[in-house]
Amino acid sequence: MTTDLTRRTAAELASSIASGEVSAVEVTQAHLDRIAKVDEKVHAFLHVDAEGALGAARAVDAKRAKGERLGPLAGVPLALKDLFTTRGLPTTCGSKILEGWLPPYDATVTRRLREADVVILGKSNMDEFAMGSSTENSAYGPTRNPWDLERIPGGSGGGSAAALASYESPLAIGTDTGGSIRQPGAVTGTVGVKPTYGGVSRYGMVAFSSSLDQGGPCARTVLDAALLHEVIAGHDPLDSTSIDAPVPGVVEAARAGVRDGIKGLRVGVVKQFAGEGYQAGVMQRFEESVALLRELGAEVVEVDCPSFDYALPAYYLIAPSECSSNLARFDAMRYGLRAGDDGNHSAEEVTALTREAGFGPEVKRRIMLGTYALSSGYYDAYYGQAQKVRTLITRDFDAAFGRVDVMVSPTTPTTAFKIGERADDPMAMYLADLCTIPTNLAGNAGMSLPCGLAPEDGLPVGLQILAPAMADDRLYRVGAALEAALLQQWGRPLLDAVPAL
Amino acid sequence: MSAITREEVAHLARLSRLALGEAELDHFAEQLDAIVGAVARVSELPTDDVPPTSHAQPLTNVFRADVVRPAGTPVLERAEVLAQAPAAEDDRFRVPRILGED
Numbered sequence: 001m002t003t004d005l006t007r008r009t010a011a012e013l014a015s016s017i018a019s020g021e022v023s024a025v026e027v028t029q030a031h032l033d034r035i036a037k038v039d040e041k042v043h044a045f046l047h048v049d050a051e052g053a054l055g056a057a058r059a060v061d062a063k064r065a066k067g068e069r070l071g072p073l074a075g076v077p078l079a080l081k082d083l084f085t086t087r088g089l090p091t092t093c094g095s096k097i098l099e100g101w102l103p104p105y106d107a108t109v110t111r112r113l114r115e116a117d118v119v120i121l122g123k124s125n126m127d128e129f130a131m132g133s134s135t136e137n138s139a140y141g142p143t144r145n146p147w148d149l150e151r152i153p154g155g156s157g158g159g160s161a162a163a164l165a166s167y168e169s170p171l172a173i174g175t176d177t178g179g180s181i182r183q184p185g186a187v188t189g190t191v192g193v194k195p196t197y198g199g200v201s202r203y204g205m206v207a208f209s210s211s212l213d214q215g216g217p218c219a220r221t222v223l224d225a226a227l228l229h230e231v232i233a234g235h236d237p238l239d240s241t242s243i244d245a246p247v248p249g250v251v252e253a254a255r256a257g258v259r260d261g262i263k264g265l266r267v268g269v270v271k272q273f274a275g276e277g278y279q280a281g282v283m284q285r286f287e288e289s290v291a292l293l294r295e296l297g298a299e300v301v302e303v304d305c306p307s308f309d310y311a312l313p314a315y316y317l318i319a320p321s322e323c324s325s326n327l328a329r330f331d332a333m334r335y336g337l338r339a340g341d342d343g344n345h346s347a348e349e350v351t352a353l354t355r356e357a358g359f360g361p362e363v364k365r366r367i368m369l370g371t372y373a374l375s376s377g378y379y380d381a382y383y384g385q386a387q388k389v390r391t392l393i394t395r396d397f398d399a400a401f402g403r404v405d406v407m408v409s410p411t412t413p414t415t416a417f418k419i420g421e422r423a424d425d426p427m428a429m430y431l432a433d434l435c436t437i438p439t440n441l442a443g444n445a446g447m448s449l450p451c452g453l454a455p456e457d458g459l460p461v462g463l464q465i466l467a468p469a470m471a472d473d474r475l476y477r478v479g480a481a482l483e484a485a486l487l488q489q490w491g492r493p494l495l496d497a498v499p500a501l
Numbered sequence: 502m503s504a505i506t507r508e509e510v511a512h513l514a515r516l517s518r519l520a521l522g523e524a525e526l527d528h529f530a531e532q533l534d535a536i537v538g539a540v541a542r543v544s545e546l547p548t549d550d551v552p553p554t555s556h557a558q559p560l561t562n563v564f565r566a567d568v569v570r571p572a573g574t575p576v577l578e579r580a581e582v583l584a585q586a587p588a589a590e591d592d593r594f595r596v597p598r599i600l601g602e603d
Contacts (some may be wrong), residue, residue, distance in 0.1 A: 025512065026516065048589030101585055102584075102585055103585075104577045104578055104581040104582050104585065105577060158586055164512060194552050197557045198557075198558055200552075202510070211555065211556045211557065229503075235567055240560070240563040241558065241560065242558075243558070271505040288537075307546065310542060310543055310545070310546055313541070313542045313543045314540075314543050315542040316539075316540045317537065317540050317543065324517065328508075329559065331518070332587060333586075333587070333594055333596050334582075334586055334594055335582075335585045335586060335587070336587070337587070338588065341587070341588065343597075345597060345603065346597055346598055346600075347596050347597040347598065347599045348518070349520075349538030350597045351518045352515075352518040352519060353520050355518050355519050355520070355571070356519050356520040356521060356522075361525075361529075362514075364517075364519055364521070364525075364529065365529060365532060365533065365536070367517045367519065368513040368514060368517050368519070368533060369533060369536060369537070371513050371516050371517045372505065372513055372533070372537065373540075375516075381544060382541075383538070384545070385543045385544055385548065386540075386543050387554055387555060388546075388548035388551040388552070388553050388554075389543050389546055389548070391548075391551050391552055391553065391554045392546060392548070392551060392552040394554060394557075425536075425600070426532055427535055427536060427539055441554075442557060443557020443558060444552060444557075445557075448540075469557070469558075
C-alpha cells in the first residue's frame with residue numbers, strides 16, 4: 001500500500017483506519033491538504049467543509065478508541081454532489097438562484113453517509129441543476145479535467161469525477177438523469193454507476209427530471225463503488241418511488257467477478273452505438289475490451305435495439321418537460337434569490353425577474369423547451385410521442401435482456417472535449433449522452449469504467465455496462481472482472497498516468 | 502420553415518416566468534428552433550398501438566403511517582426555514598403584492 005494516503009483506494013483506507021495504522025483525522029487532513037493544493041486549478045468543489053469533515057473524522061477515531069465496530073467505509077472521505085441537501089451546509093445545485101441557501105434538512109443519501117461514518121469533505125461542482133455534459137453550466141465556473149486542464153471533466157457531475165481523478169477524494173456521489181455519473185466517469189478515467197431507478201432514494205436530491213433522476217456512487221475502483229453503493233442504496237419511505245426490496249449484493253458481486261470470473265456470461269454489444277460521430281480511439285479501446293471479455297470466457301453477441309436511435313430526441317422532450325414543472329418551485333417566495341422586490345413589482349413579476357437573474361442559459365432553454373412540449377396543441381406530437389418512444393426503448397431492452405445477461409457499449413462517443421468547444425451549441429453538447437440515455441428512460445442500471453487511453457489524444461475512454469432493473473450486481477461482477485484483466489495488461493491503474501497538477 | 506418563432510419564444514418565456522431580455526429572445530429563438538427540429542424526430546417511429554410510459558416503474562399510491570416526526574426527519578424546523586426565506590415577517594414568508602392595482 002502506498003504511503004500517500006490520497007492515492008489509496010477507499011477499501012484500503014477503511015481497513016487502515018480500522019486497523020489503527022492511520023487515524024481518520026490523518027486521512028481527512030491529507031485530503032483537505034490535497035484540495036488546498038490543487039483545487040484552485042481543478043475547481044472540483046463549490047464548498048469545502050473542513051471543520052465538519054474533521055469533526056466527523058474525530059468521531060470515527062473516538063468510536064474506534066472505544067472499541068465500537070466501524071462500518072465498511074468509516075472515516076473514508078467523500079465529495080458530495082451539490083444537488084443533495086445538507087442541513088446547515090450550503091447547497092447551490094450550481095445555480096445562482098440558490099446561492100447562500102442553507103437547507104433545513106438532510107437528503108436521505110446525506111443521512112446514510114453520515115450514519116455510515118463516511119467523511120463528507122464538501123460539495124462538488126456540477127452543471128446548474130444537473131443540466132449539462134461538461135460542468136460549464138455551473139454558475140460558479142467550470143471544473144477542469146485533471147487529465148488536461150483545458151478540457152471538460154464531463155457533466156453534470158464533473159466536480160465529483162474530477163475530485164476522484166485529482167486525488168482530492170477517493171469517493172464521490174453523483175446523480176444520473178441522462179448520463180451525469182457515467183459520462184464524467186468515462187472522460188476522467190474513473191468508475192461511475194447509475195443504479196436501477198428507485199434503488200437510491202431521491203429524497204433531498206433536488207429534482208430535475210423526477211422519472212429519470214437517480215443518485216449513485218463514483219469511485220476510482222469497481223470495489224470502492226460497490227462499497228459506496230451499499231451504503232447509500234435501499235428503500236426509503238420518504239421517496240414514494242423508492243424500491244421496497246433488498247439491495248442487490250454488489251460488494252459480493254465485485255469480489256466474485258475477480259475471484260470467479262465471467263465464464264459463460266452472455267454479453268450483448270449494442271449495434272446502434274457505433275459509426276458516425278464515434279472517435280476512432282474510443283472504438284478501438286471499446287473493441288479491445290470486448291475481445292478481452294471474450295478471452296475471459298464471455299459469450300459475445302450483437303444486439304439490435306433500433307429504437308435507441310430515438311432515445312436522444314425522446315429524452316430531450318421528457319427531461320425538459322419534467323424540468324419545466326419541477327423548477328417552477330423556484331418562485332422567489334420561500335427560499336433562494338429574490339430580485340425586483342421594490343414595493344412596486346407584483347409577486348408574479350418578482351418571480352419572473354428572479355428566475356431571469358438566477359437561472360443560466362441552459363436551464364432557461366430547457367424550461368422553455370419543456371413548456372413548449374407540454375403546451376396544448378403540441379402535447380401529443382412531442383411529450384406524448386416521446387413517452388411512446390420510451391415504451392419502445394424499454395421493449396428493446398426487454399428483448400435484448402432475454403438473450404444476454406449484460407449489454408456493453410462505449411460510454412460516450414468521444415474523449416473529453418475542450419472547454420468552450422460546445423458551450424453555446426446545445427445539440428452538439430447533447431450528443432455526449434447518446435449512449436447513456438436509454439438506460440435512464442428504461443430505468444435499469446448502468447456502469448462506466450475506464451478501458452484505456454485513446455491513442456490519438458491520450459485521454460481516457462469509458463466502457464459502459466448495462467444490466468436489467470435490480471440486477472445491478474451484474475455490473476459489478478463484469479466490471480470487476482474486466483478491471484482486473486485490464487490492470488494486469490497495464491501493470492498499473494490507468495489513473496497513475498494522470499499528469500501531476 | 503422555423504418550427505419556433507421569436508414571438509413564440511416570448512410567449513413561452515411569459516408562461517415560464519422568465520423576464521428574458523431582447524438579445525436573449527433572438528438567441529434562444531435560434532437555438533430552440535434547432536432543438537425542436539431535432540427532437541421532432543420522435544414522430545418518425547410508428548406508435549399507433551404503443552402505450553405511453555410516464556415512469557420506469559409501475560407505481561401505485563404509497564402511504565405512510567400518520568405519525569408526528571421530529572424536526573429534520575423530514576418535518577422542518579420553522580425558524581430554520583424562515584431564516585432561509587428571501588423575506589420573513591411575523592413568523593411567515595413575506596411576499597410581494599399578489600393583486601393588481603385595480
